[in-house]
Amino acid sequence: MQAHLGDFLAIAFYLVVGVVFAVIPILLSHLIVPRSTGRHRDQTYESGMETIGSAWIQFTAAYYIYALIFLAFDVDVLYLFPVTLAYGQYAIRDFVEVVLFVGILSLAIVYAWRKGVFEWKTKE
Template sequence: MLPRELMTDFLAIALYLLVGVIFAVVPLIISRLIVRRSTGAQRDETYESGMHTIGSAWMQFTAAYYIYALIFLAFDVDVLYLFPVALAYGKFAVRDFVEVVIFVGILSLAIVYAWRKGVFEWKVKE
């Protein structure tokens, strides 16, 4: 038999797990009960900003879209890195500030490099 303290810990974990499952499942059940279901031929059509599509929706995109996405992802992750760094630093203010400036400077060099390579120039195929 498990000690009483361990049982209360397991009970707390089970309770948190149960509440988490309830918070995840109840909105799904409610949306199933409330939402109207649509059927018909228009359901399978591509929809973009209320405009009807002209021609086929299957087309090739240039690599520029993917490069923009990768650059955004890289800098988004780096900016998210700055928040915990700002919270963790604080004892040695000058040294920490210099480290963050160096980090942001390296990121800026990456932007300048991409700019010089012409990554941010939008090329339209005609």
Template sequence: MSTPANIGYLYAGILVAAGFVFVILATTVSGLLSPHNPTKEKLQTYESGETPIGSAWVQYPLGFYIYALLFVAFDVDIVFVISWAVIFKQLSIFGFCEIVFFIVVLAIGLLYAWRKGVTRWI
């Protein structure tokens, strides 16, 4: 008895559908069963027991977001470089040229961000 080659996709689809149903069902049931008694104290922003002063909506400078985005981008790129280093001996010269190209593109991106002043805090 042989099984079709695409049966794995059917199992994955069933698993994804079951996950969606579980999340929707759990959210609905918890929304129906949880008590709803909002008071002024419960709706207040909680800051480690301190009474908040002013609004909770504070606008941060755009540079912080761009700096964080650069950090995440280069952090993810390090994962690729480390995984490449693990299989370095199995790669040919083509694999070496690919990682050099990858690092050059990253360096150009960092140089561009540096020239635009993104890496300065203030």
């Protein structure tokens, strides 16, 4: 019973430390950041340049599909690093698996390309 209590205390400690590390920067930024007032407060700011048109524009669905494809490939590439470090006595088999994985990912890119996801159509 004491061993389980120690495990729960360790988990509670990490939970408290995680919450503290998340809350402290938010509180510090709330205390330190200067407050702005005036007529320019609600204007859109983009790299110090004056905005052209409304900030409320609608993006096409292709923009979101492009973003999801990027996110999926970004995460998938992260899985390649541990696989390359875990090569063992079956290096040939592991290499073939990685090539198949990258090949399937490449097919997804080709499919998106054929569907026109990477072509940006602008409105006049």
